[in-house]
Amino acid sequence: MIDATTLVSTTSTGQPVAMREAWGQGLVDLAHQYFDLLVLDGDLANSTRADIFAAAYPDRFLEMGIAEQNMIGVAAGLATVGYVPWISTFAAFLAKRALDQIRVVVAQPGLNVKLCGSYSGILTSKTGKTHQAVQDLAVFRSMPGVVTIAPADAVELRGAMAAMMEMTEPVYLRLTRDPSPTIFPPDHHFQIGRAVLLRGGRDIGLIGTGVQTVRVLEAAELLRAEGVDAAVLHLPTLKPLDLGAIVQVAAQTGAIVTAEDHSVLGGLGSAVAETLAEHRPTPMRRIGWRDTYGESGPNDALLEKYGLTPGHIAAAARELLQALR
Amino acid sequence: MTIRAEREIVSQSAEDKRSISELTALSAEARQLIVRAVHRAGAGHLGGPFSATDLLISLYFDVLRIDPNQPDWPQRDRFILSKGHSSIALYAVLAMRGFFPIEELDTFDQIDSRLQGHPDMTKLPGLDMSTGSLGQGLSPGVGMALGARLRNLGFRTWVMLGDGEIQEGQVWEAAFTAARYELDNLIAILDFNGLPQFGWPQAGGFTRERPIDDPAAKFRAFGWHVVECDGHDHPSIRAAFDQAMVHSGQPTLVLAHTVKGKGVSFMEGDFNWHAKVPTDAELQQALSELNGTASRPNPEA
Numbered sequence: 001m002i003d004a005t006t007l008v009s010t011t012s013t014g015q016p017v018a019m020r021e022a023w024g025q026g027l028v029d030l031a032h033q034y035f036d037l038l039v040l041d042g043d044l045a046n047s048t049r050a051d052i053f054a055a056a057y058p059d060r061f062l063e064m065g066i067a068e069q070n071m072i073g074v075a076a077g078l079a080t081v082g083y084v085p086w087i088s089t090f091a092a093f094l095a096k097r098a099l100d101q102i103r104v105v106v107a108q109p110g111l112n113v114k115l116c117g118s119y120s121g122i123l124t125s126k127t128g129k130t131h132q133a134v135q136d137l138a139v140f141r142s143m144p145g146v147v148t149i150a151p152a153d154a155v156e157l158r159g160a161m162a163a164m165m166e167m168t169e170p171v172y173l174r175l176t177r178d179p180s181p182t183i184f185p186p187d188h189h190f191q192i193g194r195a196v197l198l199r200g201g202r203d204i205g206l207i208g209t210g211v212q213t214v215r216v217l218e219a220a221e222l223l224r225a226e227g228v229d230a231a232v233l234h235l236p237t238l239k240p241l242d243l244g245a246i247v248q249v250a251a252q253t254g255a256i257v258t259a260e261d262h263s264v265l266g267g268l269g270s271a272v273a274e275t276l277a278e279h280r281p282t283p284m285r286r287i288g289w290r291d292t293y294g295e296s297g298p299n300d301a302l303l304e305k306y307g308l309t310p311g312h313i314a315a316a317a318r319e320l321l322q323a324l325r
Numbered sequence: 326m327t328i329r330a331e332r333e334i335v336s337q338s339a340e341d342k343r344s345i346s347e348l349t350a351l352s353a354e355a356r357q358l359i360v361r362a363v364h365r366a367g368a369g370h371l372g373g374p375f376s377a378t379d380l381l382i383s384l385y386f387d388v389l390r391i392d393p394n395q396p397d398w399p400q401r402d403r404f405i406l407s408k409g410h411s412s413i414a415l416y417a418v419l420a421m422r423g424f425f426p427i428e429e430l431d432t433f434d435q436i437d438s439r440l441q442g443h444p445d446m447t448k449l450p451g452l453d454m455s456t457g458s459l460g461q462g463l464s465p466g467v468g469m470a471l472g473a474r475l476r477n478l479g480f481r482t483w484v485m486l487g488d489g490e491i492q493e494g495q496v497w498e499a500a501f502t503a504a505r506y507e508l509d510n511l512i513a514i515l516d517f518n519g520l521p522q523f524g525w526p527q528a529g530g531f532t533r534e535r536p537i538d539d540p541a542a543k544f545r546a547f548g549w550h551v552v553e554c555d556g557h558d559h560p561s562i563r564a565a566f567d568q569a570m571v572h573s574g575q576p577t578l579v580l581a582h583t584v585k586g587k588g589v590s591f592m593e594g595d596f597n598w599h600a601k602v603p604t605d606a607e608l609q610q611a612l613s614e615l616n617g618t619a620s621r622p623n624p625e626a
């Protein structure tokens with residue numbers, strides 16, 4: 001049963017890498033191989049780091065200006081002619097400003113547009129409520145036809161980008177701004193729809209997605225020091241969802257805590273709760289953004305105030321285990 | 326000289342060149358198919374489809390380089406019905422042009438039909454884009470025109486907009502971008518019938534006020550070339566399309582002056598017929614006006 005989910009050893013000592021830089025460089029690398037790859041930018045290339053691509057491939061970089069709804073439509077039109085447009089803008093604007101456009105001309109027709117939402121979550125360089133994106137996973141997970149990926153680090157991101165070019169479906173790719181530790185070994189093989197067991201454990205299962213998984217690993221360390229043996233499951237794709245892996249870790253531990261830099265409504269926590277409610281009811285806690293609006297501030301202060309630190313995850317685990325005694 | 330070259334391409338691909346009287350007859354036939362389909366379905370729109378009918382007939386029978394036997398021919402001209410609620414007009418014209426059997430119009434708006442209330446490109450061959458949420462069609466048109474240029478393909482992209490629709494901001498994002506990229510292989514047609522679904526209040530008037538004034542000036546201000554025509558007069562339509570096709574360095578707007586509900590006396594110019602289903606008696610009256618067996622009431626009388 002355990003083989004359904006492969007155990008991948010992590011090296012959280014890896015050098016912090018900014019995912020956006022890995023993304024910009026990743027586009028350049030893919031463009032060598034895929035001549036139909038284009039990048040469309042909403043006047044944010046020097047934030048999203050699509051500028052790395054623009055410098056390498058000026059003819060395949062199409063500036064679309066501050067007009068996200070139009071940018072999505074243009075991408076759809078280009079896709080009908082066989083191009084593979086990658087979108088460069090912030091997750092907040094993609095998932096909300098251009099949402100109807102994505103639904104009508106990308107998702108329903110199933111056009112091959114790669115929707116890349118940079119600056120996702122709450123760590124958006126002191127920009128605050130308008131730029132923080134904590135509903136993007138909920139939005140795209142509930143939109144038929146859109147594969148939804150949230151990589152944990154630069155290595156997994158590169159694997160995801162390669163996989164995205166191999167598929168013709170529209171994909172939402174969740175990206176973050178700031179440097180974050182690399183947890184996967186360089187030879188890690190990313191697979192769409194496959195969860196990754198980062199750590200085995202008997203007492204409780206911690207489930208993360210995106211870069212929040214790095215904080216989940218730290219939480220598992222905190223718990224270990226207290227004698228709690230926590231399993232860590234990473235879900236890099238929220239759609240398709242690896243139901244088997246979720247049920248399995250619940251079956252083996254009997255208690256689950258989810259953690260995401262995203263709202264607890266509709267994202268990872270919801271996906272796991274829905275899965276377990278139907279297949280294996282299991283006591284749970286969800287760590288994530290509560291039903292409120294954000295604010296600007298330093299990263300550490302934001303994580304602390306809004307309850308997303310490893311300490312918060314460990315505390316939720318402790319409280320759940322206590323309640324189950 | 327350029328004009329002649331363009332015409333040669335057109336006559337090569339259109340089945341054969343159509344006379345004005347043929348086009349006029351085709352328009353009347355299309356309107357009959359449309360009103361029958363809406364009556365049968367018990368749903369759908371009439372005002373917008375009727376105002377667009379002559380423009381669509383001209384495009385599909387006289388102008389577009391298309392092949393009904395090869396709907397996904399990579400070199401084909403593209404057409405996007407951005408005012409997707411007028412789908413039944415496009416379906417009627419596509420059927421008449423041989424994309425699918427005329428009888429399939431009976432399935433309009435029925436379960437499992439390829440003829441969806443609003444165009445679905447995943448279902449019906451011959452549709453170049455899915456539409457229905459207004460304001461969205463011009464942007465994919467920009468993408469197709471850009472793609473044609475990048476791929477060195479000679480096709481043109483045509484997009485039909487409604488004048489109510491161009492209240493949507495995205496239309497202007499797309500207009501700006503098309504001009505910025507100097508997309509002279511992109512032609513938008515504005516079905517300027519002056520009436521959207523409900524319109525703006527007009528003091529004391531029976532009808533409602535039109536949504537937007539002087540769209541020509543607005544498109545020009547956004548960097549477009551504009552040509553105007555009578556959207557119900559085939560020579561006028563064809564002359565405007567010809568001008569649009571030879572203009573270079575800018576996208577062109579064909580501003581077609583039209584009448585909502587055109588062709589049926591009691592529907593013309595009445596916003597209530599935007600999406601109303603005719604009764605059996607109204608259907609008969611409409612059909613006899615359209616096939617010329619009943620004379621229309623004289624508006625002057």
Ligand SMILES: Cc1ncc(C[n+]2csc(CCOP(=O)(O)OP(=O)(O)O)c2C)c(N)n1
Pocket residue numbers: 372373374376408410411457458459460486487488489490491516518519520521522523585599
């Ligand atoms: C975004 C959006 N808002 C509203 C509607 C509902 N709607 C359908 S048709 C219509 C009026 C359209 O008017 P116009 O563009 O002038 O078209 P026409 O008169 O040619 O039918 C409205 C409001 C819609 N389909 N999409």
